[in-house]
Amino acid sequence: MSKPQPTMRTALGKVRGLGSAKHGAGHFIAQRVTAIALVVLVPLFLITLINAVRSGYDGALAYVADPFNAVLILLAIGAALYHMRLGMQVVVEDYIAKHGTKAVLLILNTFICVVLFAAAAYAVLKVAIA
Amino acid sequence: MSSWTDKRPMSPHVQVWKWHLTMASSILHRVTGVGNYVGIVLVIAWLFATAVGPDLYEPLAGLIGSIWGQLILFGFTLSVCYHLLNGLRHLVMDAGAGLNPKFAGFTAGLAIVLAAALAVAIWYLAGLVPGVDPINMTGAAS
Numbered sequence: 001m002s003k004p005q006p007t008m009r010t011a012l013g014k015v016r017g018l019g020s021a022k023h024g025a026g027h028f029i030a031q032r033v034t035a036i037a038l039v040v041l042v043p044l045f046l047i048t049l050i051n052a053v054r055s056g057y058d059g060a061l062a063y064v065a066d067p068f069n070a071v072l073i074l075l076a077i078g079a080a081l082y083h084m085r086l087g088m089q090v091v092v093e094d095y096i097a098k099h100g101t102k103a104v105l106l107i108l109n110t111f112i113c114v115v116l117f118a119a120a121a122y123a124v125l126k127v128a129i130a
Numbered sequence: 131m132s133s134w135t136d137k138r139p140m141s142p143h144v145q146v147w148k149w150h151l152t153m154a155s156s157i158l159h160r161v162t163g164v165g166n167y168v169g170i171v172l173v174i175a176w177l178f179a180t181a182v183g184p185d186l187y188e189p190l191a192g193l194i195g196s197i198w199g200q201l202i203l204f205g206f207t208l209s210v211c212y213h214l215l216n217g218l219r220h221l222v223m224d225a226g227a228g229l230n231p232k233f234a235g236f237t238a239g240l241a242i243v244l245a246a247a248l249a250v251a252i253w254y255l256a257g258l259v260p261g262v263d264p265i266n267m268t269g270a271a272s
Contacts, residue, residue, distance in 0.1 A: 057180070088163075
């Protein structure tokens with residue numbers, strides 16, 4: 001490298017556009033917003049779920065068919081899957097240093113969460129709307 | 131010899147540190163988070179089986195009702211309780227409160243104890259305590 005030339009460009013001008021692609025805090029905030037939602041949703045879901053499973057298959061069917069429960073289940077599972085996708089992303093980023101493996105695991109993480117949500121949504125909609 | 135060739139100084143390995151409550155709490159939070167990741171598969175399998183019908187529901191209920199299923203379910207309950215309570219603690223700390231090391235250690239221990247108590251309470255109140263009245267998802271008289 002040759003000697004650096006004096007320049008009129010400011011320090012800001014050099015880094016502008018090379019930054020965080022503008023979602024630096026997005027992950028952090030989404031993790032906490034879903035956490036706040038889950039503080040309410042998980043206890044509600046657990047209490048009603050435990051009640052329902054004790055009366056066997058018919059109880060489970062009646063539980064999911066109820067409109068309020070159907071919405072609660074989708075909200076709780078939706079928020080939980082979003083939250084756990086973000087969490088697992090951090091775990092993978094922390095422990096997996098190899099680029100290829102990391103990319104594969106991050107993509108797999110997203111796929112698993114989307115597949116689980118599709119299965120849950122199908123189940124709830126089928127029972128609640130049928 | 132290890133194949134490590136990087137000459138730069140390394141931070142001490144995790145085994146070097148003395149265990150303390152906030153460290154255990156942080157590690158437990160991550161472990162239970164991963165546990166819940168696995169546990170939700172069980173919840174969604176149950177939902178899916180409910181939609182598919184008794185042919186899938188009954189075998190799954192039998193599996194969950196078995197001693198191993200019950201152990202996993204109780205572990206999942208513990209995991210959810212701890213992650214939820216310690217998550218609340220994290221939200222408070224994110225807001226800038228409770229960061230004093232002594233107090234943080236106290237709330238870390240509190241979250242662990244309360245989580246265990248909560249999990250036992252849930253199983254007790256729901257009549258799920260093993261050996262007393264095992265969960266009966268088949269609907270048959272126990």
